[in-house]
Amino acid sequence: MKVKILSLLILILVVLGCSTKRVERKYYIIDYNPVAKNPNLILSTPLPYKVQIPDSRISRVYDRTQVVFRYSAHRIEYSANDLWAVRLSSAIPDILIKHFIQYNIFSVTQRDFVIERPDYEVITFVNRLELLKSDYYKAIYLDMDIFLRRGSDLVYLVRHTFHREHEVYSDDVEIFVQNLSRIIKEETDIFIEKVLNHFEILIPENSER
Numbered sequence: 001m002k003v004k005i006l007s008l009l010i011l012i013l014v015v016l017g018c019s020t021k022r023v024e025r026k027y028y029i030i031d032y033n034p035v036a037k038n039p040n041l042i043l044s045t046p047l048p049y050k051v052q053i054p055d056s057r058i059s060r061v062y063d064r065t066q067v068v069f070r071y072s073a074h075r076i077e078y079s080a081n082d083l084w085a086v087r088l089s090s091a092i093p094d095i096l097i098k099h100f101i102q103y104n105i106f107s108v109t110q111r112d113f114v115i116e117r118p119d120y121e122v123i124t125f126v127n128r129l130e131l132l133k134s135d136y137y138k139a140i141y142l143d144m145d146i147f148l149r150r151g152s153d154l155v156y157l158v159r160h161t162f163h164r165e166h167e168v169y170s171d172d173v174e175i176f177v178q179n180l181s182r183i184i185k186e187e188t189d190i191f192i193e194k195v196l197n198h199f200e201i202l203i204p205e206n207s208e209r
Contacts, residue, residue, distance in 0.1 A: 027085035028067065028173060031095060032181040041192050043104045047199055050108040051100070052118040052151070053093040058126045063089065067173060070130040070141070082173045092124055092184065096146075099188050105195065120157075123147040131176045132165070139167045140180050146191045148198065158198050160191040 062068055065087060066078035084091065093111060100109045100122070128143040141164070148158035164183050168175055 025081045025083060026173065027083050028177045029085045030088070030091045030177060030181050030184065032185045038189060038193075041103055041189060041196065043196075043201070046104045046107045047201075049106050049119040050113065050116070051106045051110075051120045051122060052113050053096050053100070053109065053111060053122045053124075055089040056092045056124040056126055058089050059128065062126060062129050063087075067176075068130045069133050071133055076130070079173075088126060088129065092126065093122075095181075095184065096122060096124065096188060099185070100192070103192060105192060118151045120151055121149045123149050123156075129180070131173065133171075137167065138169070138171065139165050140176055140183065141165045142180065142183055144184075144187070146187070148195055158191070158194050160187065160194055162187050162190075 061076070064078065065083045066080070067082040067084065069077045069079060071077065086094070097109055097111060100106060106120075123146070125145040125147075126143075127145070128141055130141045132139045132141055143163045144161075146160045147156050149156050164187070166179055166183060168179055
């Protein structure tokens, strides 16, 4: 009798195990096609400088593979199943590299310089990057700084600081990432305009962001 009961329990556990729905992990990439919304920012002849875009500096709260959900001022959650395919510290400078190259801003733009020192560096700080979630409101929140720093003495020459909150109308994290990518693209355009102003590159007054 005990053997039959034990066998029945094992069968029940096997059936329950097989019927349990497997939660699938999803991986996301911050990316966009850096086609210029404002063609006036594209240079026909690049500035004759070598520029490095190193890893982004990320606040410890957000420097991880999990997407961060914020539910209140005092509560956040790291999603177990919504993950960054590439860590933010690498993904953000990777897309900025493509942006600068596509716009032909500098003669050389790359992630690392092994032997020579770059003329300038583009430094990025990510202070907050969250998906705000409540029963009535969902939004992206991005707090970020982008700097142009001189390589010879590490003096900061150009600064662009922004805090963007953009409401979304879906729980789909892919929608969140698509809008996040768009925000980074728009703010990088603004930073590039500031860089060109610093180097006294004339931008037509009718330029559009």
